[in-house]
């Protein structure tokens with residue numbers, strides 16, 4: 209009897225295996241078919257994507273490669289891109305990229321078209337701004353518009369001379385000849401939607417295109433791909449993976465499921481393989497308010513632990529979160545909650561990590577300038593990444609007396625010891641080495657007797673000795689401020705005036721080496737222990753409101769109107785974010801809610817069936 213039960217349980221855990229077979233059928237050479245595989249958190253979508261790709265490699269990898277074709281995979285983040293490429297052993301038949309890199313690779317050789325598009329769109333934007341300027345009222349908005357008009361007009365005047373536009377999908381794009389992230393998305397999607405040559409290139413090069421997290425894929429691109437699909441459906445297969453409940457960005461397509469053609473295959477999954485039973489129950493309860501899709505936990509899943517800690521918003525937050533973790537250690541019978549490095553704290557905004565983890569003075573000016581966007585979030589602002597990738601390891605190597613490593617870093621990065629320097633000074637190489645050594649010494653002097661220099665002091669020392677090559681913007685950063693300066697330069701000058709260890713903390717955060725991550729940033733990931741921190745007072749934006757979701761703050765008239773009209777509301781967006789954050793947990797989950805109204809939060813948590821009274825604690 210026990211054996212039969214065990215066997216049943218085992219087979220139950222394979223209940224969704226048919227989905228991978230259905231996807232394989234869609235990808236088979238005889239009857240290719242596009243598909244839309246949408247399923248809840250932890251249901252194994254990423255796993256199915258990898259299985260599908262392995263199948264493609266086995267079945268048609270060599271044929272595709274022989275014809276210089278590839279399977280395109282579009283992921284949401286660079287981290288997901290790296291992870292998938294690694295799992296596919298970097299096989300060249302796969303072109304795994306983020307949306308931005310994918311589009312840029314497709315369009316970058318069409319420089320004349322890019323130029324025409326940029327000129328046209330700048331003219332349009334300037335005309336729109338001018339119209340608003342004549343119609344609109346004065347005040348701050350008018351001043352802002354005026355400077356926008358001026359900036360765009362200057363760029364437009366310079367564009368004629370541009371021979372080659374540049375774009376870095378992973379950095380901030382400096383200079384009038386570089387394209388912004390949104391320009392590349394708009395332009396690339398438009399070219400795909402309209403230009404037949406581009407469509408032929410896309411379909412010819414990538415007969416199969418799979419998209420991960422497609423609920424958050426930019427809507428312009430999704431629309432463009434659906435147009436291409438209609439035209440080329442006999443030789444172009446699209447596979448979309450995702451979960452509408454996990455749509456957390458504003459630029460995804462909100463009614464995606466309704467736009468998928470009827471003839472696409474739509475396999476369904478019902479099991480959550482990631483989380484303990486109690487966490488799956490909570491996820492189902494959260495989801496109930498949006499689309500009523502339910503998941504089942506694995507038959508061998510642990511029960512798991514969830515707790516809601518309700519805290520006054522004026523409380524000492526670090527202390528409260530530490531107390532919540534101590535309680536979790538007891539309730540979940542898991543000592544790892546006592547070590548901050550062993551659980552993940554999910555915050556709503558990066559600046560919450562900035563103030564808790566000690567890099568606020570570096571972060572705030574860059575964030576407030578609103579000019580860095582993704583590069584601030586992923587740590588790719590070039591001056592900062594240079595300091596953390598080159599200078600920080602150099603200083604650490606020196607501090608641990610690792611002369612070999614110091615010399616390796618200098619040889620790898622310094623123009624004082626590059627090939628050109630040696631060619632030019634072939635007669636006196638000892639002198640070259642001496643110059644480099646002196647430059648290193650001068651830099652390291654800044655840390656003498658336990659001192660911590662500011663980032664600006666470090667850049668100045670490097671500039672003086674030419675130890676490393678610095679970009680042109682560093683010259684501006686190190687100069688006295690001038691009128692009408694570039695916003696990025698102003699922000700960087702202020703940000704880099706902080707002590708170097710603050711920059712190191714920031715770098716640790718963006719490279720995911722701290723206990724903190726944002727609710728949004730952990731999409732697709734999983735951790736044994738998760739603490740979800742909900743704190744509207746520290747969240748600057750108004751896109752999300754946990755206080756409204758938990759009934760501690762009333763809905764606005766706009767919320768009510770949007771709800772009535774069936775539009776997406778802030779509360780729905782917050783529900784989805786809450787779902788994403790909670791479903792990252794495998795074993796135990798602590799939710800910490802900072803609020804102005806503790807009782808209201810408790811009442812809502814109970815009446816929504818999210819937490820039982822025993823699972824709720826006031827701190």
Ligand SMILES: Nc1ncnc2c1ncn2[C@@H]1O[C@H](COP(=O)(O)OP(=O)(O)OP(=O)(O)O)[C@@H](O)[C@H]1O
Nearest residue numbers: 248249250251252253254255451481482731732733
């Ligand atoms: N069929 C399966 N059998 C056993 N484990 C599985 C199965 N499918 C997925 N898993 C495991 O469940 C976890 C979640 O899988 P995966 O990350 O692929 O889910 P997902 O649907 O992409 O999740 P999310 O949407 O939440 O990011 C992973 O640890 C994965 O290894």
